[in-house]
Amino acid sequence: MPWYRFWKSVQQCTIEDYFWIDSKDTKYIKQKCETWAEAKPGGHNTGYSAGFKKVRTPPLEWLESELKRLLRERRMLDTKISHVRSERLKKEDELKKRRDERAR
Numbered sequence: 001m002p003w004y005r006f007w008k009s010v011q012q013c014t015i016e017d018y019f020w021i022d023s024k025d026t027k028y029i030k031q032k033c034e035t036w037a038e039a040k041p042g043g044h045n046t047g048y049s050a051g052f053k054k055v056r057t058p059p060l061e062w063l064e065s066e067l068k069r070l071l072r073e074r075r076m077l078d079t080k081i082s083h084v085r086s087e088r089l090k091k092e093d094e095l096k097k098r099r100d101e102r103a104r
Contacts, residue, residue: 003057006033008050010042018058 002023007016017036021029029052037050058066 003055004029004033005053005055005058006036006050007052008037008040008042008048010048013042015040018055018062 002021004019004021005016006019007014019032019036021032023029033050033052037048042048057063
């Protein structure tokens with residue numbers, strides 16, 4: 001059961017996230033949590049509290065939102081890859097045309 005809930009509270013507003021951490025080293029997990037909390041809005045100088053707790057599984061709503069986020073990222077990546085391939089093919093065609101023109 002290596003799922004952990006990380007939370008950060010800033011001025012009565014709490015944000016949370018879930019992570020699969022395959023470690024029982026609490027110092028390591030605490031460091032991960034502190035790094036995560038530091039990177040979230042409301043940095044180190046705003047007086048926040050943060051912590052972690054081992055959980056059986058993340059809530060279904062979190063899993064669904066994470067899957068949707070990953071799908072959006074995948075679509076964006078696929079679009080970028082497609083664009084790069086298209087640009088590469090165009091450049092290869094241009095180079096081939098130049099070589100053909102020089103060969104004449």
